[in-house]
Amino acid sequence: MSFLNYSTREINFKIVYYGPGLSGKTTNIKTIYEKVKTDNKGKLVSLATETERTLFFDFFPLDLGTIKGYKVKFHLYTVPGQIYYSSSRKLIMKGVDGIVFVADSQRERFEANIESLNDMMDNLRDYSIDFETMPYVLQLNKRDLPNITPVNELIAALRKRDEPVVEAMALKGEGVVETLKGISKLIMIDVKQKLK
Amino acid sequence: MQENFIIYNEEYVLIKEILKTLKANTRAEIVFITDSEGHCIASTGEMEDSHLNSISSLIAGSMAAVNGIGQMLKVEKFTTILTESTDKNLHISLINDRTMLIVIFDNSSNLGIIRFRVKSAIQDLEKVFITINEKLKVSANEDGMSPFEGVSDEDIDEIFGD
Numbered sequence: 465m466s467f468l469n470y471s472t473r474e475i476n477f478k479i480v481y482y483g484p485g486l487s488g489k490t491t492n493i494k495t496i497y498e499k500v501k502t503d504n505k506g507k508l509v510s511l512a513t514e515t516e517r518t519l520f521f522d523f524f525p526l527d528l529g530t531i532k533g534y535k536v537k538f539h540l541y542t543v544p545g546q547i548y549y550s551s552s553r554k555l556i557m558k559g560v561d562g563i564v565f566v567a568d569s570q571r572e573r574f575e576a577n578i579e580s581l582n583d584m585m586d587n588l589r590d591y592s593i594d595f596e597t598m599p600y601v602l603q604l605n606k607r608d609l610p611n612i613t614p615v616n617e618l619i620a621a622l623r624k625r626d627e628p629v630v631e632a633m634a635l636k637g638e639g640v641v642e643t644l645k646g647i648s649k650l651i652m653i654d655v656k657q658k659l660k
Numbered sequence: 661m662q663e664n665f666i667i668y669n670e671e672y673v674l675i676k677e678i679l680k681t682l683k684a685n686t687r688a689e690i691v692f693i694t695d696s697e698g699h700c701i702a703s704t705g706e707m708e709d710s711h712l713n714s715i716s717s718l719i720a721g722s723m724a725a726v727n728g729i730g731q732m733l734k735v736e737k738f739t740t741i742l743t744e745s746t747d748k749n750l751h752i753s754l755i756n757d758r759t760m761l762i763v764i765f766d767n768s769s770n771l772g773i774i775r776f777r778v779k780s781a782i783q784d785l786e787k788v789f790i791t792i793n794e795k796l797k798v799s800a801n802e803d804g805m806s807p808f809e810g811v812s813d814e815d816i817d818e819i820f821g822d
Contacts, residue, residue: 466664466665467664467665467666467667467695467697467699467701468664468665468666468667469666469667469672469701470666470667470668470669470672471667471668471669471672471673472672476699478697478698478699505710506708506709506710506711506713506714507710507711507714509714509717509718511721520721520725521717521721523698523714523717523718524714525710525713525714525717527710531808531811531815531816531818532808532811532815534808537713539698539699539713539717541717551728552725555721555724555725555728556721558696558697558724559695559696559697649813649816649817652808652811652816653813653816655664655808656808656811658664
């Protein structure tokens with residue numbers, strides 16, 4: 465969970481981008497990385513295969529500035545989406561403060577979304593994390609592609625509670641920052657309540 | 661589920677002191693502590709914060725992966741990872757279930773000394789982390805004030821430039 469240092473007045477959070485293979489998790493992170501000013505970001509680490517499929521995770525630290533005298537930092541991670549990297553996904557979920565589920569809107573990936581969502585739920589249960597109170601955003605990605613499932617059908621299948629839903633075209637940069645803002649705000653509201 | 665990890669000023673000073681001593685005694689380049697979630701907790705030596713954050717995340721991932729292998733090999737826990745090169749070397753040791761101590765050193769140092777001094781530093785660090793855990797059980801924050809006490813939704817919007 466979050467790491468708070470009273471001495472250096474820093475608070476760190478961990479955000480994980482979850483979703484099926486090739487849904488656009490890495491694209492989300494890379495787009496954010498490109499949009500953020502150099503002073504506010506660390507190095508982008510990408511543990512990928514030769515074909516640029518995520519092998520373990522992508523990561524970069526994002527400095528969001530100061531709030532009430534505390535430096536707020538977000539550590540952004542992706543999980544590898546392919547089914548057989550289940551163990552890696554579970555490791556990365558450890559200590560997560562907020563989750564973005566990146567769904568692939570293409571019709572042929574409908575089942576893969578559901579499978580990945582169920583996998584995410586299993587991992588949360590294994591860590592005894594209560595999904596109902598976890599800051600969470602559902603992103604419907606690839607809205608610019610042909611042959612996509614209508615938004616209402618995706619929401620009916622994938623929306624688990626009252627989480628915000630963001631339509632995105634991550635390759636074009638649309639919806640990416642909105643998603644990050646959404647999850648960051650939810651995390652900060654959550655920690656504000658927890659640390660009361 | 662793990663609770664939020666909070667470090668208080670008094671213990672942070674103690675941790676920094678232990679790290680400085682270890683660095684001096686081993687002639688290491690950098691000595692730092694990261695938690696199992698990849699947050700860099702404290703460091704001494706020259707390196708940009710952003711790099712340390714990235715390295716911390718990778719080290720936490722490496723340790724988690726190695727212990728994932730350990731579970732399959734029915735090893736209770738791997739406590740140390742040593743990575744050597746012709747130039748720089750990396751010595752990672754578990755302090756407890758949640759934190760690990762990392763020493764980056766070059767060939768002007770000596771692995772035997774590193775192992776000996778790390779062992780001693782871990783004993784000191786264990787005591788500090790026990791104190792931190794005891795404090796966490798008593799109070800969620802040092803002075804009764806949450807760092808986000810009084811933070812409004814507008815304050816949160818502001819850091820996003822909304």
